[in-house]
Amino acid sequence: MALSVELGDEISVETNTRVRALEFLIQQKGLEGVVETVPSFRSLLVYYDPGRVGYETLCAALGALAEQASTAVLPPARLVELPCCYDPELGPDLEAAAQRLGMTPDELIRLHSSAEYLVYFVGFTPGLPYMAGVPERIQLPRLTTPRVKVPAGSVGLGGAQFCIYSVDSPGGYWLLGRTPVRLYDPESVEPTLLRAGDRVRMRPVDRAEYDAILARVEARVYRPVIA
Amino acid sequence: MIRVTDPGPQTTVQDLGRVGHLRSGIPPSGPVDVRAFVIANRLVGNPDNAAGLECTVLGPRFTVEQACAIAVTGAEAPVTVNDEPAAQWATLELARGASVRIGAARAGVRIYVAFSGGLDVPAALGSRATYLRGRLGGLEGRSLRRGDVLTRLSAPAPPLARRLAAAQIPALEKEPEIRVVLGPQADRFTAEGLAAFLSSPYQMLPQSDRMGARLSGPRITHSRGHDIVSDGIALGAIQVPGDGQPIVLLVDRQSTGGYTKVATVGSFDIGRIGQVKPGQPVRFRAVEVAEAHRLRRQWVQALAEAAGGAVAA
Structure with missing residues (x-):
């Protein structure tokens, strides 16, 4: 059984921070009967065992914790640096996106890679981060016709959202480049890399470095920089 | 081996x-x-x-x-x-x-x-x-x-x-009645849409899989758009995209999604809807949260007694 705690209506860093803070408080308190939690933009889905906690009791406990849920309670965020290659072969929409934004591809790359992004939550497919922090100057509406297949690692822009595809899947975001790092690796002991609340930066790499990192990723000897 | x-x-x-x-x-x-x-x-x-x-x-x-x-x-x-x-x-x-x-x-x-x-x-x-x-x-x-x-x-x-x-031995019914709790976005549908959902048969489609059971029937019409800010998807959540056709999310579901959810199938009826063949109809009936909890306790109890086992933790 599950119940959804809604902390706002909109997509904002402030609301999402309260969602993550509520999840953190639930983990810290070890709230009786809670089985698992799923944060998203503005709400927290709480799976619970009704054999261990009553619906009314849980609602009251969550309501009380929601009052305390603010940035102050969260531990410091991790900073994850991901290499990103903006080669046109790996980022087929870079040129068109830059043209539409009235800037050069280099300017788009500079703006995209100098921003710091916040992982609102990870979901939809395994390890896929929904991220905030796209500079206003590079925000674009989504593609009118989504692609049937976007390769894993593709770095995509859509509106104020930024995502990195974690598995090959359909997608409607503008593809600017690709990271050789695997956000989801089912053969790893910890299959997913990013977590809600992480801060992410993209480090531009050329094709040669991309290929070198990819080879190390495939040999399972590459570790991304996490501070 | x-x-x-x-x-x-x-x-x-x-x-x-x-x-x-x-x-x-x-x-x-x-x-x-x-x-x-x-x-x-x-x-x-x-x-x-x-x-x-x-x-x-x-x-x-x-x-x-x-x-x-x-x-x-x-x-x-x-x-x-x-x-x-x-x-x-x-x-x-x-x-x-x-x-x-x-x-x-x-x-x-x-x-x-x-x-x-x-x-x-x-x-x-x-x-x-x-x-x-x-x-x-x-x-x-x-x-x-x-x-x-x-x-x-x-x-x-x-x-x-x-x-x-x-x-x-659980019966495999011709037209099972599946019990749901309305929400979390039932308010995003018209009264006619909700009435259709709760009174008409919906047929199982062959595209159904372990991610979701896709059904086809009278349109469950939205009152104000079919997209929401993506949020968590519980087991049994019934998504209704723009075409007004319900999808019951199952065990291999996506963790979050951006379509309105009209209701949630009780965990006790997931196995029943999972046994419905393509082309076979189901009906949905709304129950209150308290009733859903009672039905779940009943289901857990029956399972505890079946084949003389203890209930799984």
Whole structure:
């Protein structure tokens, strides 16, 4: 059984921070009967065992914790640096996106890679981060016709959202480049890399470095920089 | 060892699933019809969580290289052992070299096969359940292929041969009534849309899978748009995209999504909707939260008593 705690209506860093803070408080308190939690933009889905906690009791406990849920309670965020290659072969929409934004591809790359992004939550497919922090100057509406297949690692822009595809899947975001790092690796002991609340930066790499990192990723000897 | 001579269209290794990874986008997986799965395990003396097979529409053919016990439950399908008909919902003692064939489901969709000791595949994130889209768990994260060899964990003692009482075998109804709790976005639909949802039959579509059961019927009309800010998707959540057709999200569901959800199927009815064949109708009936809790307690109680087992933790 599950119940959804809604902390706002909109997509904002402030609301999402309260969602993550509520999840953190639930983990810290070890709230009786809670089985698992799923944060998203503005709400927290709480799976619970009704054999261990009553619906009314849980609602009251969550309501009380929601009052305390603010940035102050969260531990410091991790900073994850991901290499990103903006080669046109790996980022087929870079040129068109830059043209539409009235800037050069280099300017788009500079703006995209100098921003710091916040992982609102990870979901939809395994390890896929929904991220905030796209500079206003590079925000674009989504593609009118989504692609049937976007390769894993593709770095995509859509509106104020930024995502990195974690598995090959359909997608409607503008593809600017690709990271050789695997956000989801089912053969790893910890299959997913990013977590809600992480801060992410993209480090531009050329094709040669991309290929070198990819080879190390495939040999399972590459570790991304996490501070 | 179990040698798979014909896997059937989609046969996967499952246990009761992995908990705690939806927040990373990884669903629980596990059997769609938990009750049938657990009873199969109990009939061969296994703990409820032991790994077994979930087969879809058509069962596998396999041979066992050591004597063991199996039980076949779930959808109604012909079972033969060395070409002799054998019973479902019963302990089947297999001699070394026995060859088992499970045919096409006559009623229901998902057939379960438990093996004494349980199947031995490596656990991934604490579970042996297969998550096909994520290529995680089970046998190399995939469904079985011809020629696969599965091993069993050692069974503590040979199980007592048992047969489930006829009254305890779940009925596979022609038009099951599925109980739902309305919400979380029921207010995003018109009164006519909600009335259609709760009064008309909806047909199961063949595109349905372990991620979601897709249904077709009278349009469940939205009052103000079909998109929401993406949020978490509970087991049994019924998404209604712009076409007004319901999708019931199951064990391999996406963790979050951006379509309005009209209602949620009670966990006690997930197995029932999971046994509805393509083309077969279902009806939805709304119950209050308190009633859903009562129905769940009843379901847990019935399962505890079925095949004389204890309830899974």
